[in-house]
Amino acid sequence: MPDAERGLAPGFLVAAPALADPNFAGSLVLMAEHLGEGALGFVVNRPSPIQVADVLAEVDPVLRRAAEAAGRAGGQVLVGGPVSPERLWILHRPGAAPPDDGGLRVGDAVALGGSRELLEAVTRNPDAGPFLLVLGYAGWAPMQLEREIAAGAWIPMDVAEDLVFTVPYEERWEQAVRRLGLDPGGFTVGGGGAQA
16 A cells, blocks of 8 residues: 655644534544645544444445454444545555555555455454544645645644544544643634644
8 A cells, every 4th residue: 555645644633623614623634645636534533323334234234244243343434524425435454455455554554445345354354453434535625725724723733543543532632632732622723833
């Protein structure tokens, strides 16, 4: 898997408290790509009401049963963003992907894909490590994200694999803010950066 282009990816965007867009308020976004053509990311702290087992049943009832037998059908699917909400993405550990999967490495311990083969690999194999199923994504046009950061909507930070796979969803934004050295209860972001 090739490494994601540098820039804001791989990394996180931490939503500033003043960000009022309902798609992103209080969100932690894993940035997978940041190129001249735009940027691609996934909200990793917004669970949907859809269960992993339900998605697997839609794909193939046999796959759902196999995942249940392997103890891999639990959990909620995440809302990755407002773009293409019907599109399923898979965040996983890099070693879980089948050879020639064509996925994207997002840092050292996170990878991204969307193939049926990958879905089968992560849900059938209990040794594949943690994974997240994500519907939709966040996308930005060229220079749009840079303008939003300059306006104080986002604070970039490095990828921390535990914020993708381990920390409970409802604690991810707060944990990210604290790791930035800020108080989740009150900070502002302006032209000079974040301030408590």
